Amino acid sequence: MGLEATTGRLADAVAWARKYSLFTYPFATACCAMEYMSLMGPRYDVARYGAEFPRFSPRQADMLLVVGTITERQAPVLKRIYDQICEPKWVVSFGVCASSGGFYQNYTTLPGIDHVIPVDVYIPGCPPRPEQVLDALVMLQDKIQRHDGYSQRMIELEKREAQMKKKKKHGSSTETSA
Amino acid sequence: MYGSDRLRSVSAPELDEGMPTEEMVLNVGPSHPATHGTVHIKLWLDGEQVTGAQVNVGYLHRGFEKECEAHTYGENFPYTDRLNYVSPMLNNVGYALAVEKLLGVEAPERAQYIRMIVGELARLCDHLTYSAAQVAEMGAFTPFFYAIKARDFLWDILEEISGARLTHSYVRIGGVAADMPDGWVERTLATLVQVETVIKEIDTLMTRNRIFMDRMQNVAVFSKEEAISHGWTGPCLRGSGVDYDVRKDYPYLFYDRLDFEVPIGTAGDNMDRYLVRMEEMRQSISMIKQCFDQIPEGDYQLHDPRITIPPKQQSYNTIEGLINHFKIVVDGIEVPAGEAYTYIEGGNGELGFYIVSDGTGRPLKCRCRPPCFMLMTALEKLLVGHMIADLVPTFDTLNMIGGECDR
Amino acid sequence: MGEIVIWALVKIAILFGFALNLSAVLTWMERRQSAMMQDRMGPVKANISGVTLWGLLHPLADALKLATKEDFVPPKAHKAIFVLAPLFAIAPVVMVFAVIPFAPPVCLKQLTAIAPRCVAPEHMQIARIDIGLLYVFAIASISVYGAALAGWASYNNYSLLGGLRASAQMLSYEITMGMALIGTFLVFGTLEPGELVLRQSTIAKWGIVQQPLGFILFFFAAIAETKRAPFDLPEGESEIVGYFVEYSGARFMTFFLGEFLEIVFVGCMVTTIFLGGWQAPGLAADGLHIFGLDLQLPHIAVVGLGLVTFTIKVFIVCFLQLAIRWSLPRMRYDQLMRLGWKGMLPASIINVIITAAVVLWMSSPVKG
């Protein structure tokens, strides 16, 4: 009981650290990149939330910010970058093109990056205003504080499965001994 | 010459004869900070020196032409916005002029002036973004933020007139969407003063900076003849010393009534391309001021029921207006069969629209002549023989915009 | 014997507490200062139940996050070297702090006396080595291994380029750095940092006044040594992402921390050699004498003031380094080499020759 409370506290503290230290990997491709520049700029200043460091090495990034249209040609690249990012990671889809393909419904554009990688927060808008992005960032921070997110869910799922297997094994072994 | 799979430098240094060396292949992009995320450049390296380069574009091909063919003439403005997304107004203007040429109509004088004003504002945005990216990718972040600040001021102005920060879709066939709001002129002039200050700040921080000059001068020199053969236009061609500006040589709108100078480079290196753009910003500011002096009173849109939608008052209150609105929105403007090519001075050079009409409300073909696609054809040549670090300023001075290059 | 050990531990605690905290604060300072220069606010939002401390919690968040991030070793990397490289990078930087004198010598038995005199005062540096500055150069040059090995072991072309650039750059500028200091050695006649500070008793005797060219050369060579802009080629973010491109989590933090420790170290070195160390104008052994003020202070207060002076000076030099980093664009590799070998090295040699001539003339019996 006591141990659980302590680890819970510790995990909360780590989540707090993570939400204020989101190093972004800006996967910037298209028009939204212009708004991304404004977002970094003096007026909106995403640095206030501690999410200022654009790390161009996926190993050091926490948040994959998919900025702009992803085409079918670009999709494998995006998938690869996502795989390279170290845990824990979150994905924010910036703008409608990344979220759903936007008004490009044709042979070359990907109808939303969630066909390729899981997404935690979708931002609508073509391109979204920086205020929307800041709102999304705050939402993501809440999510992180709740220990939520796609990869976090997968980790828990794996853990549950492992525990169930262990229990089964344990149960069967006691049976045989008895 | 061209033709091989990639370009090789002719004079590779033979210093380390007898010592086995191996070429290193470096894949830059398609997601690399210096490539704006949409280009893949394969480099063959000898130490730090680039011995071969292969440029692969197309990572942002979004099917502009296919989408245009599926939509009516009026509906295509948002797609043109996203071609050169740094200066959407200019694309709007270019496309509107092309359709108007096919229709054989001309917008009212006031609309033309407004188009000129917003076009030059867009050019300011484009060049500010260019200089921001240029300096930021060379490691100086402070001027980057100054330029972004100034661009935000300009976006405020454009948002006020069009309703959108970046993707304006403000120009219409036969005019513009709305007249200038009250007090817009004064606010624009006040903003231009601020922008001028910022340009001066960037100038003092960068242009005479020794490190910046060393990085830019004599790098990626491109001769006049080569530039012409590669179809270069705009600031890059002028940087190579060719005096060609669509606004001066083939005046469209009312550019012939404005007094402005076209800056020309001498060496054709990165520095010249940078300086040409810096000077163009100042010229643009003066042009906008002249437009405000000259702009006449009058209509901002043609009143032709076959081309423009009627005022909201009419379409909400009269059945004729409603039918008219409905016809234009659903069926599109019926453009007589034929073909037309118009070209304006875009942010990166000659921005052409070649439209083929089959007489219906949707274009049979809507081709955009992308200036940066033509600029990019030369990148392989520009890189070979230089250092790997020169990739960054060279690529930036070409100001490749993915949406326009790959469409 | 026990006392010596205790004292050594106290000094280590003070100096490393100072260096590590300062480098943590520097990460915050860098972000806030750059924000101020760029009309922004910088990080301010991190809070613990509403307390933000002007954003000072952000470095804490960064550290905690990086420490708990997944530790990744690329499958093709050379595992042992990959793991060791960050230690190679940070260990020398930590070691060189040993010779920095951070406060006036203390007479332990007479802490409250005014201007005490004692036979064997306790020197406020961890190790008092006769050839202290040579030790600094010897150890500091090891840190090149960190970058070079990290770049090589990662099995990544980008990091390999970064590592190569780092080793070439650091080796080249090491020489200038050393040559720039020889003038100072000639003037002060000592290699021991504590002694060096003691000899800079007035502003006129400060290293920056006696050796202005040496100061400039040393300062810029030191910035190049620490791989900061405009010499940040090994990690030139927009060209090659850096020699630590494959590092994540705690190992990346080690590089990160090492970089900021190096800034503090340069601050300490410049302060010690050129800015009079803990010496403040008007601060004498018996109190403060400045602007007509004659204040008799007990020994402990004088020591404290010396420590504060030292901290302030280090802060100013760090601030200067950050300001340079945010104003200038990056150089190119060949330009960097040209500047190092054709510009700064000859200048430092000329500086040595002129200084030697002047020192010889001043001390020659003919003059007297």
Place this chain on the structure above:
Amino acid sequence: MSKAALDRLVEHLRDGVISTHAHRGDETAVIDRSLIRSACLWLRDTEGLEFNMLSDLTAVDYYTMGREPRFEVVYHLHSLTLKQRLRVKVGVPEEDPVVDTVCDIWQVANWCEREVWDLYGIRFKDHPDMRRILMYEEFDGHPLRKDYPKDKRQPLYRRPQHEIDEALAGRPGSGHRPGFGPRNLLES
């Protein structure tokens, strides 16, 4: 555009010119497919014409209009010295979509021709590097042809379905769950 240049081209090529028009002031010559190379060379190098820049090179698909030949390759020429323009077109039939390359006359044509090949499937004879440029190599078909459906997709990568299912099945709600910590903190 230039009337004089068009007249000289007609005079030079005679029967090689299939038709001309000047719709909305754009002087256009449709010439024989086999003559395009020599005509371009002549247009570039002749004094008084000097079309030293190829402004644009593209193709048009007239499939929906049922015109024969189906394709047209369009060259927009521009003379920077004399400030004149000319449009030259060649018809290309569907069954034999090949045109001579002009990429040694204007180097920009290299990429433009690759683009036309990519999007329309028109080959350029003697082109040194006839690869796709905008689409990926694995792409099947030529998307700007009128008979290519606009939204026919050829995905290069799709997330496996089981991954999506697992994510949905594992969704434990969005409430606060104490005791669940990051992997490397608790497991190491």
